[in-house]
Amino acid sequence: MLDWLLDSDPALRWQVERDLAGAPPEVWEATRARVATEGMGAQLLALQDPDGQWAGGAYFPADFDVHGPEAADDAGQPWTATTWTLTTLRDWGVDAAVLGDTAERLAASSRWEYDDLPYWGGEVDACINAYTLANGAWLGADVSGLAQWFVEHRLPDGGWNCEWVEGSTRSSFHSTLNTVRGLLSYERATGADDALRQARHAGEEYLLRRRLLYRLSTGELVGPWVTRFAYPFRWFYSALHAVDHLRAAALHDGVPPDPRLAEAVEVIRAARRPDGTWVQERRHPGRVWFEIDVPAGEPSKWLTFHGTRALAWWDGATG
Template identity: 75%
Template sequence: MTLNPALLGWLLDADPALRWQVERDLAGAPATVWNASRARIAKEGFGAQLLALQDPDGQWAGGAFFPKDFDFQGPEAAEGAGQPWTATTWSLNTLRDWGLESEALAGTAELLAANSRWEYDNLPYWGGEVDCCINAYTLANGAWLGAEVSGIARWFLDHQLSDGGWNCEWVEGATRSSFHSTLNSLKGLLYYEKHGAGTEVHRATRRAGEEYLLQRRLLYTLSTGELVAPWATRFAYPFRWLYSALNAADYFRAAALHDDLAPDPRLAPAISVIRAARRPDGSWLQERRHPGRVWFEVDAPPGEPSKWITFYGSRVLDWWDAAMS
């Protein structure tokens, strides 16, 4: 798929956190160009704004997964209110996903080791806790920042369920995997591998988790063949922890490129969903905004064209179509 010049120009007219990825993955710009744009993340725009909000102790909002002032019994914790997205783990996830070079956070790993504890049992930050999504984020963030997270990597080997995936509710007795939890776990394991820390055992574990989603063609239950839930076909950026066909397809693109493999044909239904959501002008709409406290908005409101979703959708279709042509 070749983007029309107007659409490409619209995507390039973006914050450095997005622009450098558009230059690299859609515009075919040389590395000198997109690396220069990437270097701007720490100095201007969204990246600089979020960096400036870091606390002196290395955290954001004074907490590991929740802000220090979060009231677990208050209205913000009520069902449907949406969790806050401002604390340390979410801020690190965001900066890492944007492509910030780890040097911009020099010393943060050590500060978090000294000062940050999980809300669950006051456990040390780089040791992880019992939630597989939280552990996946911490595994990736630790690999990025140079923290010692090999214990978390082993944790995923020990907590993979018999059907191949993971479920954050395992501690409550869940024995069947979750689309959300499995995708987040896979992302953490892949990032760990890409930073040279994974072993063949980790890769085999990741491949088994991928098979869980591929058997379900990224969208359907294995028992009935029906769509797993409406959220699977609704696209929103930032992705946060929520599963969608676009979020999953983007992961499988990254995994296939890392493993030097062709796209798995079982991705086809998800690719069709992504393609069907593209508008005639080549853009995709923001379909929802995940509720919850944020530092600042980084994309269009619901119902308007989204540069981020258009980037991800275009990149996935480019990869798929090139391999299938």
């Protein structure tokens, strides 16, 4: 199994070396450096526009028609524009220095499709703002004002909802997970402050009170998507995506796994096949630069890495 995972693009291989194979830093750091010059990471970097964007747009490609057939509910959304490409490169461990003056170029030339707002100031969607916060901190942009936005827009139940601007007052699993991931990335890069750390912890508590799976009001599974695993995670919530974050948050905070993760961990364990792999259950539809992982129904190296790492962390800490 380990050899199969190691036989991967550098974007995945360095993480396998570090988190599963126990390779020394000089080994996985050398592999990580290759992400910018080989394979999928190099492909994405080569697609950058001269003005610093990808596909000519902030969240959507410049040629995307929000009223056309590509925008239909079953067509998915395009994943090629600047925000998604930056998020992918950051998740794959690309050194920010490789992107040079990208932060400055985006400040000068990129505007949100919503109200033509400046890129590093964010817009009104909590998920989009979370990606922007994390990407800005990574690239060295001043996103401190955007960080404060999350404190001001946290809902009374502890989380966030991208539909708040439409009047929603109840938090969303999807929006809250994306937000706490962004806050953790910002905290790692900048040190954050007590208000932001408390906001992140409140969002994580929102998910933990629901054991990552259930509606608090009825105890029912929050939705069928919670037990369906797909990579790339994108903005979609799943038990694996949530445990992946809470593992990272616990390691950052220096605390053991929260016992309320137990049922979500067992959902992940139940999805593992007898050969130790996890299967790609779907592909999120929409325009991509290229496919990152296998088609639905095939064993996924990315999901197998994330699933194996999550179980190793939980089992190692809980026995």
